[in-house]
Amino acid sequence: MTAPIKVLGIPGSLRAASFNRMALRAAGELAPEGMVFEACEIRDIPMYDGDLEAAEGLPDSVKAFRAKIHAADALVITTPEYNASISGVLKNAIDWASRPPQQPLDGKPIAILGTSPGALGTVRAQAHLRQILANLNGLVLVQPNVMIGGAGQRFDATGALTDEPTREFVRGLMAALLVFTRKMKG
Numbered sequence: 001m002t003a004p005i006k007v008l009g010i011p012g013s014l015r016a017a018s019f020n021r022m023a024l025r026a027a028g029e030l031a032p033e034g035m036v037f038e039a040c041e042i043r044d045i046p047m048y049d050g051d052l053e054a055a056e057g058l059p060d061s062v063k064a065f066r067a068k069i070h071a072a073d074a075l076v077i078t079t080p081e082y083n084a085s086i087s088g089v090l091k092n093a094i095d096w097a098s099r100p101p102q103q104p105l106d107g108k109p110i111a112i113l114g115t116s117p118g119a120l121g122t123v124r125a126q127a128h129l130r131q132i133l134a135n136l137n138g139l140v141l142v143q144p145n146v147m148i149g150g151a152g153q154r155f156d157a158t159g160a161l162t163d164e165p166t167r168e169f170v171r172g173l174m175a176a177l178l179v180f181t182r183k184m185k186g
């Protein structure tokens with residue numbers, strides 16, 4: 001029997017009522033058979049400080065984050081759009097994760113998606129996220145692109161993704177990630 005693909009979900013927002021955490025939850029719920037999904041948080045990761053790193057090495061929260069990435073076969077990252085780019089907290093988490101040795105994004109299959117209340121649904125943030133992850137040799141799934149605009153109309157008060165066409169897009173993304181990750185694992 002084929003071993004299940006382990007997927008780590010990373011939300012790019014700290015907000016309790018984050019639409020992007022809701023989207024991540026939907027990604028986990030809509031993952032196909034053959035995948036096990038676990039989400040993490042990036043709240044405890046401090047701001048990157050090279051002096052701190054030189055004096056004390058990687059903080060425990062960063063070590064734990066990197067260990068989770070290493071242990072995962074694939075990642076799903078949901079990004080908000082802040083001023084036409086990704087959130088500072090997500091960039092900061094990626095910056096810490098990228099430090100040597102054995103940077104854990106190298107060769108990792110990654111699906112990205114994002115949601116915002118605006119019409120463009122994080123199209124600009126996702127372009128930047130692709131560029132950042134490519135620099136780390138992260139293997140970002142090329143298609144499908146999942147940009148969820150009008151976030152306020154797509155989730156209910158409990159945080160569930162209720163918009164059926166959007167659920168179909170997210171389901172398709174997770175199915176594509178499964179196929180891609182199996183291919184990459186050989």
Ligand SMILES: Cc1cc2nc3c(=O)[nH]c(=O)nc-3n(C[C@H](O)[C@H](O)[C@H](O)COP(=O)(O)O)c2cc1C
Nearest residue numbers: 013015018019020021080081082083084116117118
């Ligand atoms: C500083 C700031 C900049 C923002 N810039 C954009 C933007 O460029 N494009 C966009 O669609 N939404 C923008 N927004 C709105 C966010 O998309 C919205 O707050 C979203 O809900 C954040 O994601 P979250 O719900 O996962 O926390 C901005 C919000 C903030 C606080």
